[in-house]
Amino acid sequence: xxxxxxxxxVPDTEAEIKWDTQKGVLKRDSIDPIxxxxxxxxxxxxxxxxxxxxxEVYAISMGPERAQDVLRNALALGVNGVYHIMDESLxxxxxxxxAYALAAAIKKIGDVDIVLMGRQSxxxxxxxxxxxxxxxxGYTPLTYVAKIREIDFQGKKxxxxxxxxxxxxxxxxxxxxxxSVIKGIxxxxxxNLMGIxxxxxxxxxxxxxxxxxxxxxxxxxxxxxxxxxxxxVPPPKSQxxxxxxxxxxxxxxxxSKLLDLKIIK
Amino acid sequence: MGDVWVxxxxxxxxxxxxxxxxxxxxxxLAQERGGKVCAFVIGENIDSxxxxxxxxxxxxxxxxxxxxxxxxxxxxxxxxxxxxVEKYGPDVILFRSTTQGTDLSSSMAGKxxxxxxxxxxxxxxxNNVLKMVRAxxxxxxxVTVANERAVPKLVTVRPKAFEMPEKKEGQEGELxxxxxxxxxxxxxxxxxxxxxxxxxxxLVEADIIVSGGRGVGKPEGFALLKELADLVGGAVGAxxxxxxxGWIPYEHQVGQTGKTVKPKLYIACGISGAIQxxxxxxxxxxxxxINKDPDAPIFKIATFGIVGDLYQVIPKLIEKFKxxxxx
Numbered sequence: 001x002x003x004x005x006x007x008x009x010v011p012d013t014e015a016e017i018k019w020d021t022q023k024g025v026l027k028r029d030s031i032d033p034i035x036x037x038x039x040x041x042x043x044x045x046x047x048x049x050x051x052x053x054x055x056e057v058y059a060i061s062m063g064p065e066r067a068q069d070v071l072r073n074a075l076a077l078g079v080n081g082v083y084h085i086m087d088e089s090l091x092x093x094x095x096x097x098x099a100y101a102l103a104a105a106i107k108k109i110g111d112v113d114i115v116l117m118g119r120q121s122x123x124x125x126x127x128x129x130x131x132x133x134x135x136x137x138g139y140t141p142l143t144y145v146a147k148i149r150e151i152d153f154q155g156k157k158x159x160x161x162x163x164x165x166x167x168x169x170x171x172x173x174x175x176x177x178x179x180s181v182i183k184g185i186x187x188x189x190x191x192n193l194m195g196i197x198x199x200x201x202x203x204x205x206x207x208x209x210x211x212x213x214x215x216x217x218x219x220x221x222x223x224x225x226x227x228x229x230x231x232x233v234p235p236p237k238s239q240x241x242x243x244x245x246x247x248x249x250x251x252x253x254x255x256s257k258l259l260d261l262k263i264i265k
Numbered sequence: 266m267g268d269v270w271v272x273x274x275x276x277x278x279x280x281x282x283x284x285x286x287x288x289x290x291x292x293x294l295a296q297e298r299g300g301k302v303c304a305f306v307i308g309e310n311i312d313s314x315x316x317x318x319x320x321x322x323x324x325x326x327x328x329x330x331x332x333x334x335x336x337x338x339x340x341x342x343x344x345x346x347x348x349x350v351e352k353y354g355p356d357v358i359l360f361r362s363t364t365q366g367t368d369l370s371s372s373m374a375g376k377x378x379x380x381x382x383x384x385x386x387x388x389x390x391x392n393n394v395l396k397m398v399r400a401x402x403x404x405x406x407x408v409t410v411a412n413e414r415a416v417p418k419l420v421t422v423r424p425k426a427f428e429m430p431e432k433k434e435g436q437e438g439e440l441x442x443x444x445x446x447x448x449x450x451x452x453x454x455x456x457x458x459x460x461x462x463x464x465x466x467x468l469v470e471a472d473i474i475v476s477g478g479r480g481v482g483k484p485e486g487f488a489l490l491k492e493l494a495d496l497v498g499g500a501v502g503a504x505x506x507x508x509x510x511g512w513i514p515y516e517h518q519v520g521q522t523g524k525t526v527k528p529k530l531y532i533a534c535g536i537s538g539a540i541q542x543x544x545x546x547x548x549x550x551x552x553x554x555i556n557k558d559p560d561a562p563i564f565k566i567a568t569f570g571i572v573g574d575l576y577q578v579i580p581k582l583i584e585k586f587k588x589x590x591x592x
Contacts, residue, residue, distance in 0.1 A: 011402075037522055094380045095371075122521055123402065126383035127362075128371035128421075131339065135375025140453035141339050144364050159457065163516070164364040165467050166276065170458040177453075183522045184515040225380035225415035229396070234407045240552075242570040247581055250571055254553065255585035257569060261551060263472060263529045264497045264590070 001055035001153045004106050005046040006117040006133075007039040007074060009067040035070045038118025041181045043074055044188040045148065046116050053151060055113070056080045060105050062090060062098060068204045075199035076191035083109070087208045092221025095124070099132035101219055104212035106137060113153055115178045119144055130180035140177035146185055151175075267300025270327075270355040270417075272346070273318055274365045277336055278310045282429065283470055285321040287359045287422055289430035290388060292322055294357060297390040301325055303355065307345050309335040315440060322430045325439045327353065331446045337365050340453040343372035345445045350377065352443070355417050357395060359388075362421035363469065370419050379415040384525070386426045386548065395420075403521060403544030423548070424469050425527040462516060473499030473530045474549075476519055478542070479506040480535020480556060480575060487513050489579055490534060496586050502526065504542045520545035534575045538563030555579070 012032045035043075046057045059074035061067045062085035071082040085105050093101065106112050115137075120127030134141035140158075146168060147161040156175040161168045163182055191199070209216055217223055243250045258264060271291040274284050285304075292302040303325040304318035309332055318326050329345045346369060350358070358373075360366035362384040374381040386407075387398035394411050395418050401408045412418045468474060475494040477487055487501060494501050502524075503517040519526055521541040531549035536542060538554070538561055546552070547566055554567035555575050564570045571578055586592075 095383070096374060096378070096380045099375060125401070126381075127367050128374065128381050128383050131368055131371025132375035132381070135343065135372045141368065141372060142454070143339075143368055161460075162364075165469065167462040168460040169456060170460070172455045172457055174453050183518075225418075226382050226410050226412050228408050229411045230409035231401075232407050232409075234400075234404065240554075240564065240567040240570055242564065242572065247573065247577060250573070251578065251581035251585045254569060254571065255582060255589055258497075258530065258551075258553070259589055261530065263551070264586075 001053060002109065002112045003046050003049055003055055003057045003114045003116060004109055004112045005039075005042050005057060005059050005074070005079070006102055006115065007043060007059055007061050007070050008036040008118075008121050009033045009061065009063050009070045010036045010121050010123040033066060033069065035073060036118055036121045036123075038120060038122070038181070038183065040118075040188040041183060041185050042116040042118050043077060043079070044186045045181055047078055047189070048186060049114070049148070049151065050078075053153060055153065058083065058109055060085065060102065060109075062086070062101055062105075064091075071204055072199045072202070073191060075202055076195035077189065078195060082204055084204050084206045085212070086206050089209055089216045089220045092224065093219045094224035094226045095126050095128050095132055097219040097224055099129050099136055101209075101212065101214055102129070102133055103136040104214050105207060108207070108212055113156075113175045113177075114151070114158065115139065115176070117178070117180050119180045119182050130178050134178035137176070137178070140173040140175070142171060142173050142177050143180045145179050145181050148179070148185075267295065267298030268303055268353075268355045269295040269298075269300060269357045269359065270303050270305055271323070272358065272360045272366065272369060273304050273306045273314055274337070274361060274363065275306070275308060275311070275314055278308060278314065280314055280317065281470060282432075283361070283424060284314075285317060286425070286427060286429050287361065288318070288321045288323055290422070290427040291359055292430065294388060294390065298356060298393070300356060303327060305329075305346065305349055307334050307342050317432075319436050319438045320432050320434055322433075322436070323438055325441065327441045327443060329443050329445050333447055333449055333452065336456050337368075338452065338454050338456065339368035339372045341447050342369055343376060344447050346373055347376050348445045349443060350417060357418045357420065360419070360421045361424050363424060366421050370421050374419050377417070379417065379419060380412065381419040381421070382410050382412060383421045385420050385422050388420060388422065400548065403540050404547045405540070423525065423527060468500050468502055468517070468519065468524050468526055471500035471526070471528050473497050473532075474502045474519070474526060474528045474546075475499050475532045475534065476502035476504065476536060476546070477507050477513070477534045478504035478536030479510070480537075481507055481512060482535070484512040486576075489576070493532070493579055493583055493586075496583060496590070496592065499528075499530070499532075502531075502546075504536045504539070533563050533567070534579065536563055537561045538566070
C-alpha cells in the first residue's frame with residue numbers, strides 16, 4: 001500500500017519575476033520559492049490517507065538543487081520518504097517531459113497504488129501533467145478531485161467526487177490511479193518544531209536521468225516540442241474612467257454606459 | 266494535411282453554444298495552411314450535435330458513437346480520439362480549457378507522446394509555424410509558445426478567447442462515421458452519480474459576473490450581489506478573501522486558486538485587486554470596480570471605477586437598472 005505525492009516548487013506569485021529571455025525559461029534562482037499551493041492539499045490528503053489506511057507515503061519533486069526545500073517540508077510533515085529528481089538535462093522540459101520523468105520515478109518507487117498531486121501549478125498553470133502522467137503510466141486518471149470517499153487497497157478501487165462544470169461527479173476508479181486535487185479538499189497542516197528539526201538532518205536522495213533510465217532525447221529543452229519563443233508584457237489596458245459626482249448621477253451614468261455595451265439584455 | 270480539428274464537448278448529449286466556439290478560430294487556422302476545419306464528436310446520441318457542428322462552420326465532422334461513450338470519461342474518450350487521430354492525421358487539435366477539454370487533451374498527449382500547449386489566449390501561424398500565446402504569472406506576462414514538430418499539435422484554448430462563429434442553420438458538410446467500441450470491462454472508471462451544483466450559472470460560461478471581496482464584509486452581502494447579478498443576467502463570483510471568510514462557497518472563487526474567467530462584463534465589488542485575483546479575471550472585456558479605497562489596485566485595470574461604499578452604490582445601481590430595463 002503505497003501513495004506517492006508529486007510536489008513542485010514554484011515562485012511566490014507576489015515576487016518579482018525574471019526570465020532568461022535567451023532560453024525562454026524562468027530564472028528560478030532569482031525568486032522566493034514556495035510549495036505550489038495546490039500541492040499542499042495533495043500532501044495533506046496523502047497524510048490523511050496514511051493515517052486512515054496505514055499506507056506508506058513518498059513525496060517526489062523534480063527541480064533544481066533548491067527544490068529539496070519542498071521535500072524537506074514534506075518530511076517535516078511526516079511522509080515516509082522523499083526523492084528529488086535532479087538532472088541538468090531535465091531543465092526546460094515541457095509538460096510531457098515532466099510527466100515522463102515523474103512516471104519514471106513512480107515506476108522506480110514501485111507498487112504505487114495512488115499518485116496524488118495538485119490540479120495545477122501556479123506558475124505554469126497548465127493543469128495537464130496529471131492527465132499526461134496517468135496516460136503514460138496507464139493508471140486511472142481522476143482529476144479535479146474535491147473529496148476521496150473511500151479507498152479499497154485490497155480490492156484495488158477508489159471512489160472520489162470530482163468538481164466539474166455544473167456539479168460533482170461521483171466516480172469509482174480502478175487502482176492504480178493518478179488523483180489530482182483541488183483547493184478545499186482538506187485543511188493543510190503546518191509542520192511542528194520536532195518535525196522540522198528531524199527533517200533538517202535527513203539526507204534527501206537524488207535521482208538522475210541515469211538512475212531512472214530516462215532516455216535523454218525525450219526530456220529537457222531540446223526535446224520539448226513546445227518552446228517559448230517570446231515573452232512580453234501585455235499592453236496596458238487603456239486608462240479607465242473613474243466616475244465622479246453625486247451617488248445618483250454616478251449610478252445613472254454607469255447603468256447607461258453598461259447598457260450601451262449591449263451585454264445586458 | 267493541414268486539417269484543424271475541434272473537439273466538441275458535451276455532457277450526455279447536452280451542449281451549449283460555447284461547445285462550438287473554437288470552430289471560428291479553427292477555420293482561420295485551417296485556411297492559413299490550406300486545410301479543412303473539422304469537428305470531432307464522441308458520445309451516444311449525438312446527431313443534433315453533429316448537425317450543429319456543421320451549422321457553426323465545420324466542413325467535416327468525425328463522429329464516434331457507442332453506448333460506452335454516453336458520459337465523458339477521459340480514459341475511454343481518449344482511446345476513441347487517438348484512434349481517429351492515428352487514422353486521419355490532423356495537423357492541429359483544439360480543445361477548450363475546461364475540465365473536459367483538459368482531461369481529454371492531456372490523456373491524448375500522454376498516449377500520443379506529444380506536447381501540449383495549455384490555455385492559449387491567441388493562436389496563429391507564422392511562417393507555417395504554429396504559435397500560441399498564453400498568459401503567465403497571473404497575466405503579468407504573455408508567453409508565446411511555438412510548436413514546430415509535434416504531430417498532431419494539441420492546444421487547449423481559454424473559453425471565450427475568440428469570437429463565436431456564426432451559426433447558419435441547414436449548412437452541411439461531410440460526415441465521417443467511425444466505429445470504435447471499447448468494451449466496458451476495459452474502462453478504468455465507472456460514473457456512480459452526478460450531483461448538480463446549487464450554483465445555477467456556470468462562472469466560466471457566464472457573460473456577466475458580479476463578484477464580491479473582503480469589502481462585502483458579511484455573508485448576507487452576497488444576497489445583494491446576487492440581486493444585481495440576477496437583474497442583469499449574470500453569475501456571482503468571489504475573491505479568495507470572501508471564500509476563506511466562509512461567506513460564499515469555493516465554487517464561486519475567481520483567481521489563481523479558483524477559476525479563470527473571461528466574461529464580457531466583470532463587476533468587482535469590494536475587491537482590492539490582489540495579483541492572485543487579477544490572475545483569474547484580468548482578461549475580462551469590461552471591468553467595473555466599486556471600492557471604498559481610491560488607491561485599490563483594481564482601479565488600475567478597471568474600465569469604469571466608482572470610489573464608494575458598495576452598500577450604497579449597488580442598491581442605487583439596481584434601482585437604475587430596474588428603471589432602464591423596465592423590470
